[in-house]
Amino acid sequence: MTVQDIRSFNRFYTNVIGALDYSSRLYAPYTLTEARVLYELAHSSRTDAADLRAELTLDSGYLSRILNKFEQDELIERAPSERDPRRRRVTLTVRGRETAHLLDERSTEAITSLIATVPDADRPRLTEALHTVRSLLSDGRPPRREDVVLREPVPGDLGWIVQRNAALYAAEYGFNTDYEGLVARIVADFAEDHDPHLERVWIAELDGRPVGCVMCVRDEAPGTARLRLLLVEPQARGLGIGDRLVAAVVGFAREVGYRDLVLWTQDLLTAARHIYRRHGFVLATEKPHRSFGRDLVGQDWRLDLHAATETMESIETTERWSDG
Structure with a gap:
């Protein structure tokens, strides 16, 4: 296994899932990073801005611009955190949750279409291979x-x-x-x-x-x-x-x-x-x-x-x- 092997696989997989075309397909009108923030807000139990920044390893200024855009689009509401008034708690509005659900559905449909090309007999092998990659790259650490x-x-x-x-x-x-x-x-x-x-x-x-x-x-x-x-x-x-x-x-x-x-x-x-x-x-x-x-x-x-x-x-x- 070499660095080039992993880079080659990354290029292959990026092309397969159409990751270079997010702007016109899966997450429009939002970017991939914006979709990631929406996903985190919809699924995480900790939604302070500081937690989002740490979880997604985003620059604070970049995250602030994304949240400002979401607020203008009426996707989120911001208020003082219940855990620490010095922090800002971010929650999805009904419209925000609907948008996150829509983007999630698009992603699910894209992956479902991709899996449909794999014969039923080969799917367990594919699943096991994905789990193997995750396990090896996690360095054997406990969850x-x-x-x-x-x-x-x-x-x-x-x-x-x-x-x-x-x-x-x-x-x-x-x-x-x-x-x-x-x-x-x-x-x-x-x-x-x-x-x-x-x-x-x-x-x-x-x-x-x-x-x-x-x-x-x-x-x-x-x-x-x-x-x-x-x-x-x-x-x-x-x-x-x-x-x-x-x-x-x-x-x-x-x-x-x-x-x-x-x-x-x-x-x-x-x-x-x-x-x-x-x-x-x-x-x-x-x-x-x-x-x-x-x-x-x-x-x-x-x-x-x-x-x-x-x-x-x-x-x-x-x-x-x-x-x-």
Whole structure:
């Protein structure tokens, strides 16, 4: 392997994905860097301008010009940071989120078209080769929190949610196929009929693989959203993924105007309940039941979203002190 080999591959791949033609195709009317900033705002739990600059290794003046453009286009709003009033917090407006979603869709369509040229029998080999490159160039270091990306689902992800929920809950808690049926119905209902302005799915991705998920859907009660299907793969636990996924749901539900956020869980899911409590959820009711082949105690938890801001400020303050 030589430097020239890598440079040759870079030129090849750049031509294949059309990266030299972003201005007229994938990200118009925005540049590739501007699209990266939008993507980060749509998927990161930390959206202070300073965090964006560090995450994307951008010059502060360059990032400021991009954010000014976004503000003029009504894509973002800026306000003092909840973690540090000296910082500026940047959040997407509804229009900004729609724009980020559109650009993400274009990128997904381009990659889908590219993959369509690869025979089905060769796709596992391609996937493994991509993972090998990432693993080798990461120098064998263990995964870090900042390596995890929260993104919207792409084709195949909803099926993954059903499969991994069924497999993990069977392996860890002895749930039978009734649970797989429940998850399949929840996911099918979302896929067939959901309001993208009020309902979302997040996929946590690490090294190109999905390692977690969560959903936010409308509840039957007016003004209420429901958190569903929170899951983190065993090998990715300890990276704060569950906390980030719940924070994403809470932030989204507040942003789009829900008054309350509810969820149903089981008392044996102690790690998840700890996360819910940290984000201000309060146990409303609990009731024994027989489901999924087990005797369980179901719990309903509720979060008053008007009180969520104070809770998150407390969490972020604790995190800032624990980070040293």
